[in-house]
Amino acid sequence: MEPNIIREGYLVKKGTVLNSWKVVWVVLADDAIEFFKKKTDSSPKGMIPLKEAVLTNPCQDFSKRTLVFKVTTEKKQDHFFQATHLEEREAWVKDIKRAITCLQGGKKFARKSTRRSIRLPESVNLSELYVLMKDQDTGIKEMKLEKDKKLFNHCFTGDTVIDWLISQGKARNRSEGVMLATGLLNEGYLQPAGELSKAAVESSAESAFLDQPDALYYFAESGFFCEGYSSDEDVLVKEEFRGAIVKQGCLMKQGHRRKNWKVRKFILRDDPAYIHYYDPTKGEEDPLGSIHLRGSVVTAVDYVPDAKRHDIEGNLFEIITSDEIHYYLQAATAEERNDWIKAIQVVSKSGK
Structure with missing residues (x-):
């Protein structure tokens, strides 16, 4: 049985009365989206019914804001949400779409059955296959690819996936x-990265995966990001931004002066080893701060000095830099805290 709560996490939401964008804690249930001012609040700030709702993705109503999707209710009220990165937006969109579809069919929420839709043999374990594909030595190599004046980082082409499956004896x-890769795509292990691969997923074709050198994909749990550029400009990037993105997402951070807690977007990069944090309601041009991670120590903690108990609860961790500066952070779940700690530990040891 699927739980009533399908997905939850931080998103940026546009106010329905004022035009301001604010971080809210969002909970997707099988019949509605609830959003809270704070994760610890017991009652929601608002609720969006999903019956007869329409989802628009990508939503291009705001030229300066990317990664926005729109939910329009049966009463024609628009609600705009913005994710912190592409992978996060696609995960939310996929589950909201499925919830709406299940409501229309009068069914209990259940993620799409890949086996029924494309007739995968019962002996195939997609989870194990995904792990093999991600192996750093024998798996599919992630690359930086250029297409339509965009750079796609940590991705690979559709034909590369098929070549790998055949070379490893996973497909005859x-x-x-293509059938196996479509199964991985439907289950969310692979994600479409470019316009061509996204269009194939949106179509009703049985094989949503494209065996083509122009179709781009990425692993669901990777540092994938896309950046636009102009070939006529030579943009100098500050040294600390040159590293590949290893992990990104929202965390709570304690301020150094007022000791208050705020949601910040974090981007972890390696070589050089930096983590930058931003106001998630704004762009990524100007970070609020950066932490040089080389030689730093990161550990889980049970409490934070100078923090009121009602302000925070659980899933805390601390970064101590090589010059003895302490940063206190809070993840939404214990699993997310562990993921961040592991990623930062690796970067702090390997990055320069």
Whole structure:
């Protein structure tokens, strides 16, 4: 049985009365989206019914804001949400779409059955296959690829996936490979990165995966990001921003002066090893601060000095830099805290 709560996390939401954008804690249930001013609040600030709702993604109503999607209710009220990165937006959109579809069919929420839709043999374990594909030595190599004046980082082409499946004996031919890759795509292990691969997913074709060198994909749990550029400009990037993105997302951070807690977007990069934090309601041009991680120590903690108990609860961790500066952070879940700690530990040891 699927739980009533399908997904929850931080998103940026546009006010329905004022035009301000604010971080809210969002909970997707099988029949509605609730949003809270703070994660610890017991009652929601608002509720968006999903019956007869329409989802628009991507939503391009705001030229200076990317990663926005729109939910329009049956009463034609628009609600705009903004994710912190592409992978996060696609995960929310996929589950909201499925919830709306299940409501329309009078069914209990259940993620799409890949086996029924594309007839995968019962012996295939997609989770194990995904782990093999991500192996750093024998798996699919993540690359930086250029297309339509955009740089796609940590991704790979559709034909590369099929080549790998055949070379590893997971598929006997290319048509079998496409079937397997479509299963991985439907289950969310692979994500479409470019316009071509996204269009294929949105179409009703049985094989949503494209065995093509122009179709781009990325692993669901990767540092994938896309950046636009102009070939006519030579943009100098500050040294600390040159590293590949390893992990990104929202965390609570304690301020150094007032000791108050605020939601910040964090981007972890390696080589050089930096973590930058931003106001998630604004762009990524100007970070609020950066932490040089080389030689730092990161550990889970049970409490934070100078913090009121009602302000925070659980999933806390601390970064101590090589020059003895302490940063206190809070993840939404214990699993998320562990993921961040592991990622930062690796970067702090390997990055310069």
